[in-house]
Amino acid sequence: MKKNTETFLEMRGISKEFFGNRVLNDVSFSMQRGEILGLVGENGAGKSTLMKILFGMSVIHETGGYDGKILLDGKEVTFASPLNALDAGIGMVHQEFSLIPGFTTTENIVLNTESLKYNVLVELFGDKIKNLDFEKNTQRAKTAIAKLGFNLDETMLVSEMPVGHKQFTEIARELDREQIELIVLDEPTAVLTESEADILLQSIRTLSKEGIAIILISHRLQEIIEVADKVLVLRDGAVVQEVSASQTNVEQIAEWMVGRELHQTVIEKVDTVREEKSGELLLSVEHLWVDMPGETVRDVSFEVRRGEILGIGGLAGQGKLGIPNGIMGLHVAGGQVIFKGQPVTLNNPRFSLNIGMAFVSEDRRGVGLLLEEPLDWNIVFTAMQTQDKYVKSYLGGLIQWRDDEAMSRVAQEYIQVLEIRCTSEKQLAQELSGGNQQKICLAKAFALNPELLFVSEPTRGIDVGAKKIVLDTLRKHNKQKGTTIVMVSSELEEMRSICDRIAIVDEGFISGILPASAKSTEFGLLMVGKGKEHKEEANA
Structure with a gap:
């Protein structure tokens, strides 16, 4: 089947803010x-946010x-929920699986749309008493x-x-849906x-030849090209570029993705050239593997x-987040x-904290904060628990009480x-914006005065001014206290602004380590598989 030359889907002027942070700005495509x-x-x-808007997700x-319009076959539509999007013929397969482990393949594919068949009890109790049509569901x-x-x-x-x-x-579950x-x-x-x-x-x-449109989100750029x-x-x-796949290549797409310059106030370097660190070896990691769902380290x-x-x-899902989560x-x-x-004794968070390491998690709400507690308590809690800081002692330590002052x-x-x-x-942590919550997580780590600080996605979801701070x-x-x-981080340019070296993780392996002064495109190529030879050697 040839592709129809008429526009099927159009997203026009889509903009979106989360708590004052603009994540989509006038995005249009058809x-x-x-x-x-x-x-x-x-x-x-903004890829996932754009698709969440298209799919009518509750968040x-x-x-x-959001601002802007969605048009199907030239008619404006507004999806109040994913069910509305499904009814309109739009399906979405998310990164996180939504399958029921105790159900079979068939049961998951037909879930909530099961084919039913008549039995005599329907006359007494209504359609709710219909039986599952096993043969028809299996055939579907x-x-x-x-x-x-x-x-x-x-x-x-x-x-x-x-x-x-x-x-x-x-994917089969989406293909089973009618129309x-x-x-x-x-x-x-x-x-x-x-x-x-x-x-x-x-x-x-x-599926494309059968007339089904596909939006493919992928970090594997060669697959996109193909x-x-x-x-x-x-x-x-x-939107910085919209181009025919036949008229571009992996290197060019990688440059479009990572070749930007952030606002000068964000990426201005403290030193014109950072000296190469030749001090003592502080941390050595060998053959680390981490079983973190969605961020496996191999x-x-x-x-x-x-x-x-x-x-x-x-890129997302390649294992970079798993590294600090595993070590800590x-x-x-x-x-x-x-x-x-x-x-270092792995699988023991207390051990890592006790020996002088600290961690600012990417999951500030789930791991980083006590949301229903005040800010001072959030900042000192870990230091109080592991280092006895901010505590008054009586009778030789037999009685301890927190030092409120x-x-x-x-x-x-x-x-x-x-x-x-x-x-x-004294304000509760849950009342702060996301950017200010992130700053509290940093303060909590700094209060430990660690020798080694892991900080994961420190500027995610915060505005330019907060990023600079x-x-x-x-x-x-780092410079004044020697931390x-x-x-x-997913923000390459921000890492280039303050890091000495940058390691790129691809498919659970280190694809390469370059000085921060290396070109953006060199990092971009490492992100999309240039280090594959190294991984194949490691697997040999």
Whole structure:
């Protein structure tokens, strides 16, 4: 089937703010039936938010909605929920699986749309007493699976499936829906083997020929080039390029994605040229693996010298976030980690804190903060628990009580230094904006006065002014207090502004480590598989 030249989907002038932080700015694009659109951009570029708007997800409505219009076949539509989008023929496969482990492939594919059959009790009790039509449901599942061209066992429990089979089951569920016209695939090959990814790409081509439009979000740029009709590049919430896939290449897309310059106030360097750190070895990581869902680390080795700022970057789902979470004991990990010449006991968060390491998590609401407690308590809590700071002792330590005056004093100090917008140190953490919550997480880590600080996504979701404050504070603690920092971030230019070296993680391995002065495109190529030879050698 040839692609229809008439516009099927149009998103016009889409803008979105989250708590005053603009994440999408006047985004517009259109698609024809059967067209494959490759949607690419760095983490935080706005890809997922744009698709959440298209799919009518509740987080959009709960945060003030959006500006702009969505048109299907020339008619404006507003989806109050994903069910409305599904009714209009739009399906979406998210990065996180939404399958029921105790159900079979078939049961998950037909979930909530099961075929039913009549029995005599219906006359007495109504349609709710209808039986499941096992044969018809099985046939529906087989038909959807056949469209994928992948050998899925329709009777297998999801709990027994390899991860690739789960991804195909998610996609088959969308294909089972009646009158499906558009499918959004968010990083569908991230969990697939190379052979499975090839099958999926062929399936995408087949679906396109049948007239189903596809929006493919992927960090694997070569796949985008191979399968997409056109490529849409987002950067900082805006469209920076829309081009035919046949008229571009991986290097050019990588440059569009990461080649921007942030506002001068954010990336201005403290030193014109940062001296290469040649101090003592502080941290040595060898063959680290971490079982963190969505951020698996397979085999990572690197070293950090005292006084250095090491950046760890990479695209979503490649494992960069797993590294600090594994070393700090928040997810199951193995391998060898040596700190100040002594082995680190993994899978034990208290041990890492006790020996002089600290961690600012990317999950500030889930891990970083006590949301229902005041700011002073949030800032000092970990130091109080692990170092007996901000505590008054009586009778030789037999009786201890918190030092409210010291707590208030240190909280006010960090509120001033980090320019935290709050009513006082007694305000509850949950009442602050996301950017100010992030600053509280930093203050909490600084209060420990660690020798080594892991800080993960420190500027995610905060405005330009707040980014400058956060980066300046990290610089200050590194330069003036000698704190060694490992900064994990999706923001390449920000890492280049303050780091000495930057390691890029790709598919759970270190793809390469470059000086921060290296070109953006060199980092971009490492992000999209240039380091593949290294990984293959490690697997040999």
